[in-house]
Amino acid sequence: MAYQSVFRTGLFKGQVALVTGGGTGIGRCVAHELASLGATVVVAARRREPLEQTCREITENGGQAHVELVNIRDEESVDTLIRNVVAKFGRLHLLVNNAGGQFLSPAENISVGGFRTVLELNAVGTWTVCRAAMLHWMKEHGGIIVNIVADYFNGFPLMAHTGAARAAVDNMTKTLCQEWGKFGIRINSVAPGTIISSGMQNYPPPVQQMITGGFHTENPSGRLGTEAEVSSAVVWLLSPGAAYVNGACLRVDGGSSLSKAAMIPHPDDIPIKAFLGYSDASCLGERDIPPAFGELLAQYAAKKTTSKL
Ligand SMILES: CCCCCCCCCCC/C=C/C(=O)SCCNC(=O)CCNC(=O)[C@H](O)C(C)(C)COP(=O)(O)OP(=O)(O)OC[C@H]1O[C@@H](n2cnc3c(N)ncnc32)[C@H](O)[C@@H]1OP(=O)(O)O
Numbered sequence: 001m002a003y004q005s006v007f008r009t010g011l012f013k014g015q016v017a018l019v020t021g022g023g024t025g026i027g028r029c030v031a032h033e034l035a036s037l038g039a040t041v042v043v044a045a046r047r048r049e050p051l052e053q054t055c056r057e058i059t060e061n062g063g064q065a066h067v068e069l070v071n072i073r074d075e076e077s078v079d080t081l082i083r084n085v086v087a088k089f090g091r092l093h094l095l096v097n098n099a100g101g102q103f104l105s106p107a108e109n110i111s112v113g114g115f116r117t118v119l120e121l122n123a124v125g126t127w128t129v130c131r132a133a134m135l136h137w138m139k140e141h142g143g144i145i146v147n148i149v150a151d152y153f154n155g156f157p158l159m160a161h162t163g164a165a166r167a168a169v170d171n172m173t174k175t176l177c178q179e180w181g182k183f184g185i186r187i188n189s190v191a192p193g194t195i196i197s198s199g200m201q202n203y204p205p206p207v208q209q210m211i212t213g214g215f216h217t218e219n220p221s222g223r224l225g226t227e228a229e230v231s232s233a234v235v236w237l238l239s240p241g242a243a244y245v246n247g248a249c250l251r252v253d254g255g256s257s258l259s260k261a262a263m264i265p266h267p268d269d270i271p272i273k274a275f276l277g278y279s280d281a282s283c284l285g286e287r288d289i290p291p292a293f294g295e296l297l298a299q300y301a302a303k304k305t306t307s308k309l
């Protein structure tokens, strides 16, 4: 009798996956992973150009990808997105709610409007997409959802709004797991720590310097995370191998959520080897990652590691 691993070529063949924010960063990497495992991927966000570029990359790799425009803060736009996906592809098996973000600010400087904006984008936006996917497809046919949150555990200094929003999404995920299991919907969240991604472009250069500087030494893994490390967690949660994982929040943060205080300093070697996803290291920093972070990735790719794995 031959045992067959769940991780095989064509794992998601015939399945349709929707990735919000799929044109850039973590979403782009998730889209690549799913397409290379056989899914037909729909990438959706506000800006057409990054979505089309990701689509071209996937198609050139032999995968199938399509672009849809959406603003997840607009209920009608989300409704149209889900209806379009179902009309074009006749199904929607997998949903990754990755679109989101915030701005950096001490809590005392966040206006009510600013707080509301971040809650509406991340919490209400994610809910709007979940709800539309459930109503227009998953209630009748089931489906699998992964929501991207953040390391909000123990609070989120300088990001009070997003900490609140991501906690809301995690809690909503746990509720939907219990309410929507009867529809055959499985739903989990992934909480990335600080990840080298296009998202870092949103922070001013001095903040980028702080993050690329000593910041990572406070992480038990001694470094920042990569897009591919978040994507692989998302893909696992979407896979049949995670069929009994429901309502969970998977932390992909190198252990940072366990302590926000300085940890034991690390030697020059990186103790835990990075997974970079793309086989050609030259494509890591080329597109949308700020140069200082690209350099850090190149170091991760080249650096000696004490890990045997
Ligand atoms: C000191 C070093 C500390 C280091 C700590 C580093 C920690 C790193 C951890 C990283 C973890 C997370 C990473 C990521 O998420 S990666 C990033 C992903 N992408 C983004 O975050 C970008 C997303 N941002 C946006 O899309 C927009 O900025 C946003 C939606 C948030 C707002 O856009 P919008 O166009 O709607 O905004 P408006 O201009 O209409 O403003 C609405 C209200 O919000 C207030 N606002 C907006 N920007 C700011 C700002 N930069 N500072 C303060 N307030 C802001 C604005 O004033 C409006 O409020 P009012 O209605 O009161 O006027």
Ligand SMILES: NC(=O)C1=CN([C@@H]2O[C@H](COP(=O)(O)OP(=O)(O)OC[C@H]3O[C@@H](n4cnc5c(N)ncnc54)[C@H](OP(=O)(O)O)[C@@H]3O)[C@@H](O)[C@H]2O)C=CC1
Pocket: 020, 021, 022, 023, 024, 025, 026, 027, 044, 045, 046, 047, 048, 050, 070, 071, 072, 073, 098, 099, 100, 101, 102, 121, 148, 149, 150, 151, 191, 192, 193, 194, 195, 196, 197, 198, 199, 200
């Ligand atoms: N990088 C990190 O360290 C961490 C990231 N995260 C979260 O992971 C997710 C991906 O971030 P990352 O890849 O790093 O950064 P990006 O900024 O590259 O990704 C954010 C994506 O969301 C899309 N988006 C933003 N607002 C909307 C909207 N209103 N409607 C539709 N799409 C929208 C953007 O596309 P467009 O502008 O074209 O609409 C973009 O593709 C985000 O939710 C982020 O907050 C969480 C923890 C850590």
